[in-house]
Each structure stands twice: as structure tokens, then as C-alpha cells.
Amino acid sequence: MPASSNRPRDPFVDWVRQVTPYIHAHRGKTFVIAIGGEALTDARFPDLVHDIAMLHGLGIRLVLVHGARPQIEARLAERGARMRYVNALRVTDDTALACVKEAAGVVRVEIEALLSLGLANSPMAGVRIPVVSGNFVTARPFGVLDGVDYGHTGTVRRVDRHTLRALLDQGAVALMPPLGYSPTGEVFNLSAADVARSTAEALQADKLVFLLEDEEVRTAALPPTLLTGEVDALLDAATPLPEGLGKCLRASAEACRHGIPRVHLVGRSGDGALLRELFTRDGSGTLVSAEPFEELRAARIDDVAGILELLRPLEERGILVRRSRERLETEIERFVVAERDGLITACAALYPYADEAMAELACVAVHTQYRAGGRGDRLLEYMERLAHAQGITRLFVLTTQTAHWFQERGFAPAGLEALPMARQALYNFQRNSKVFIKRL
Structure with a gap:
């Protein structure tokens, strides 16, 4: 073994190597990022803008959608007024609309200023980012509902995707306020979440990101991943969600149903969140998708390296029988893997003995960093369904150190004679593995 292998690993080099696949994957992709107006009141907002500028520098096409709620409420308070809500919907009268226009203009200018920062001692030294805002959203009035006239409150009718794409192609960052315009020249107060969702759908963006207030995230205690059906269940639950979070969750599910592969909900205040x-593979927030983020699928030949890396620690501890690359390549069609953003997080193999309607479950392994969350159980359930579909009635395992795990999941001890004759002939008496069988 080369002497250099004993050198301590450099954390910085490891970090660069870990993020490089994501840099390649994200380059040239379109992200729509929604930011609440609360973010601008935070002293750490410049750090967030610098992180967004970094994304632009890495070749990501960016559309920023900003809210302005606290800024609007402050201007209403100055006039001795407040925003009226009916059934959780805003009623925008003439006074409120004037405040919305003022607040949106101020927020836009502040964001543009931060994206223009290029001082030598700042993270954006030497950076020149063109920022463009405009009348990209055509809107219509919400109208009258149950006798309530919602005034200048509107909904998105259309997003000008052609102009937006042209601007992104030129390297600009598009900045979009929660405003929409009608062909008759009217201005409408819109939900920033709806603007972000509609924009992502119009552009068929690769990602939609909602930067949320941490208090809302803590209150809801969202899991790391959510499918659209699970989002629906949260929205229909008896316990109400914070208003802003509810809107973002509803917009997330709708976006996924209209072709956006991944929507991210991130608490914005964590440094570098x-x-x-x-x-990073595990992220810092909640990923919403129409399909499971971690895929269970049949293994392919290009999975061999990942499977070998997953099995190696267990082979070194004597838990699994060592398999060569050549053997694994010839048996790859027997394997099922769980993949998470290119990393093989779990695997198992099924070796059927059709004459006895039995199959051996082998090479069951879960990555050490992903053993929480029931991955082993999901993998076992998947393999049982796969075996049943092949006419298998009994599944058996041979194990030296994981007997209790299998017993807790319905496998019963059995003698060697219970195995198919062909498998008995291959039994390694030196390993002295215990036999367990489960009826399907």
C-alpha cells in the first residue's frame, strides 16, 4: 500500500470532492427561489444574498421571487390602516394597494443593491450580476367570493416565459415581486408563493426553493422528505399550519404535479442553509417530490462500484461473504439497490430455487449513515414482494451476526436440511451460518 495512504485526510479537499458532483449537476439548470419579506429585516440577509450570488457564479440560472408582507404592514400602520383578511385571503383596497406598490419597490431596490455589491473585501469581489425586474406576470382579479369583493387581490393568469428565458440566457438574474398586471393596466397584489410556483411551472424549472421563517419550520416539524400525498394530508389535518408555510406547502405539491421534479423548503436563517x-446529499430542509427521493430499483452494471463499497465494511467484519468484482458483475441482475442522489445507500440480492419455490435473501446491507428511518424494513418488504411475484413461497437467509434482526421480522430458525439441496451443497461449514426461513 502506498505510504501516502497513511496521511491524514484534508477536510477541505474532502469537502470540495463531495460538492463537485452537485456543481456539475446544477450548472445550466434553472432554479426559482422564493424569499419572504421578513428576510430583509434580518441583519444576516446580506449573507444569504451572497450565497445566492454564488449560485449564479456556479452557472445556475436564477429567478428570485420576493415577498413584502412586513414592509406592507409597516406602511399600512403608518396610514392607520391594516390588511383585511377573509377566509385567510387578503382583501386589497386602494390604500393597501398603494402600500403594496411602495413596499415592493423598496424591497426590489434593496435586493438589487446587495446583488450589486462588489467590494474587494466582500464575498462578491469582482462580481457583476445583471438583475432584471419587469412585468413578467399577467394577473386577473380574484373577484367576488361569497359576497366579498377582494378588490385588487389577484391570481396569476400567465407568466412570460419567453422573456424570462431570454434574460436567463443572457446571464441575468430575474427578480420578481408579488405583483401582477392586467392588459387593462391594472396592478394586482399576488401571493409570492403563487408567483414562484407559476414561474417555476412556466419555465419548467429544475428546482423550486422556498426560504421559510425558522419559527414556521419548527412549529410544523417537517420531515426531511415529503411526497405530494403526504403534503395533502398535512394541509387537511385538524391542526392548522402557519399561514405562510401552508401556502408554500400547497404551492409545492401543485408544482410537483405540474412537472417540477423537486421543491425544497428551507429554514432561511441557518448560516449557509x-x-x-x-x-449536500442530506440537505438542510424538506424535499417535496411526486416520486420517492430515495429510489429502490434493480441494480445495473454501473452500480457495481457502489455496491462493493457498501459491502466492503461488512465483509471485513465477517458479516458477509466476500464477493469479487467479477462475481458481482456476473450476478448483478440478482441485486436490488436503494439510490439517493447517486449514492448506493442499501442493497440486497435474491437467488431463487424455483423447484422448491424458495429463494435466498443475501447481501442485505444498509449504509452506516442511513440506518435510521426504516430503510432496512423497506428493503426487506421490497424483496419479499419481488420474491412473491416470482412464485416464491419461502424466503431464507444464512447469517452469522444478524439473527435477531431477521427473527424480529418473521424469520424462524431452521436446520440445514430445510434448504434446497443445491444450496445445502454450497453450505460453508467453516462459517457455521445460522439458517432462518420466512413464509411469504
Whole structure:
């Protein structure tokens, strides 16, 4: 073994190597990022803008959608007024609309200023980011519902995807306020979540990201991943969600149903939370998708290296029988893997003995960092369904150190004679593995 293998690993080099696949994967992709107006009141907001500028520097096409709720409420308070809500929907009268226009303009200018920062001692030294805002959203009035006239409150009718794409192609960052315009020249107060969702759908963006207030995230205690059906269940639950979070969750599920592969909900105040979400495998927030983020599928020949890496620690401890690359390549069609963003997190193999309607479950392994969350159980359930579909009535395992895990899941001890004759002939008496069988 080369002497250099004993040198301590450099954490910085390891970090660069870990994020590089994400840099390659994200380059040239379109992300729509929604930011609440609360973010601008945070002293750490410049750090978030610098992180967003970094995404632009890495070749990501960016559309920023901003809210302005606290800024609007502050201007209403100055006029001795407040925003009226009916059935959780805003009623925007003439006074409120004037405040919405003022607040949206101020927020836009502040974000543009931060994206223009290029001082030598700043993270954006030497950076020149063109920022463009405009009348990209055509809107219509919400109208009258149950006798209530919602005034200048509107909904998105259409997003000008052609102009947006042209601007992104030129390297600009598109900045979109929660405003929409009608062909008759009217201005409408819109939900920033709806603007972000509609924009992502119009552009068929690769990602939609909602940066949320941490208090909302803590209150809801969202899991790391959610499918659209699970989002629906949260929205229909008896316990109400914070209003802003509810809107973002509803927009997330709708976006996924209209072709957006991944929507991210991230608590914005954690230092570098956006970067951790986009450039690490486990992220920092909640991923919403129409399909499971971690896929169970039949193994392919290009999975061999990942499977070998997963099995090696268990082979070294004597838990699994050592398999060569050549053997694994010839038996790859027997394997099922769980894949998470290119990493093989779990695997198992099924070796059927059709004459006895039995099959051996082998090479059951879960990555050490992913043993929580019931992955082993999901993998076992998948393998049982796969065996049953092949007419298998009994599944058996041979194990030296994981007997209790299998017994807890319905496998019963059995003698060697219970195995198919062909498998008995291959039994390694030196390993002295215990036999367990489960009826399917």
C-alpha cells in the first residue's frame, strides 16, 4: 500500500470532492427561489444574498421571487390602516394597494443593491450580476367570493416565459415581486408563493426553493422528505399550519404535479442553509417530490462500484461473504439497490430455487449513515414482494451476526436440511451460518 495512504485526510479537499458532483449537476439548470419579506429585516440577509450570488457564479440560472408582507404592514400602520383578511385571503383596497406598490419597490431596490455589491473585501469581489425586474406576470382579479369583493387581490393568469428565458440566457438574474398586471393596466397584489410556483411551472424549472421563517419550520416539524400525498394530508389535518408555510406547502405539491421534479423548503436563517440544501446529499430542509427521493430499483452494471463499497465494511467484519468484482458483475441482475442522489445507500440480492419455490435473501446491507428511518424494513418488504411475484413461497437467509434482526421480522430458525439441496451443497461449514426461513 502506498505510504501516502497513511496521511491524514484534508477536510477541505474532502469537502470540495463531495460538492463537485452537485456543481456539475446544477450548472445550466434553472432554479426559482422564493424569499419572504421578513428576510430583509434580518441583519444576516446580506449573507444569504451572497450565497445566492454564488449560485449564479456556479452557472445556475436564477429567478428570485420576493415577498413584502412586513414592509406592507409597516406602511399600512403608518396610514392607520391594516390588511383585511377573509377566509385567510387578503382583501386589497386602494390604500393597501398603494402600500403594496411602495413596499415592493423598496424591497426590489434593496435586493438589487446587495446583488450589486462588489467590494474587494466582500464575498462578491469582482462580481457583476445583471438583475432584471419587469412585468413578467399577467394577473386577473380574484373577484367576488361569497359576497366579498377582494378588490385588487389577484391570481396569476400567465407568466412570460419567453422573456424570462431570454434574460436567463443572457446571464441575468430575474427578480420578481408579488405583483401582477392586467392588459387593462391594472396592478394586482399576488401571493409570492403563487408567483414562484407559476414561474417555476412556466419555465419548467429544475428546482423550486422556498426560504421559510425558522419559527414556521419548527412549529410544523417537517420531515426531511415529503411526497405530494403526504403534503395533502398535512394541509387537511385538524391542526392548522402557519399561514405562510401552508401556502408554500400547497404551492409545492401543485408544482410537483405540474412537472417540477423537486421543491425544497428551507429554514432561511441557518448560516449557509441554502447551500447545504443544494450541495449536500442530506440537505438542510424538506424535499417535496411526486416520486420517492430515495429510489429502490434493480441494480445495473454501473452500480457495481457502489455496491462493493457498501459491502466492503461488512465483509471485513465477517458479516458477509466476500464477493469479487467479477462475481458481482456476473450476478448483478440478482441485486436490488436503494439510490439517493447517486449514492448506493442499501442493497440486497435474491437467488431463487424455483423447484422448491424458495429463494435466498443475501447481501442485505444498509449504509452506516442511513440506518435510521426504516430503510432496512423497506428493503426487506421490497424483496419479499419481488420474491412473491416470482412464485416464491419461502424466503431464507444464512447469517452469522444478524439473527435477531431477521427473527424480529418473521424469520424462524431452521436446520440445514430445510434448504434446497443445491444450496445445502454450497453450505460453508467453516462459517457455521445460522439458517432462518420466512413464509411469504
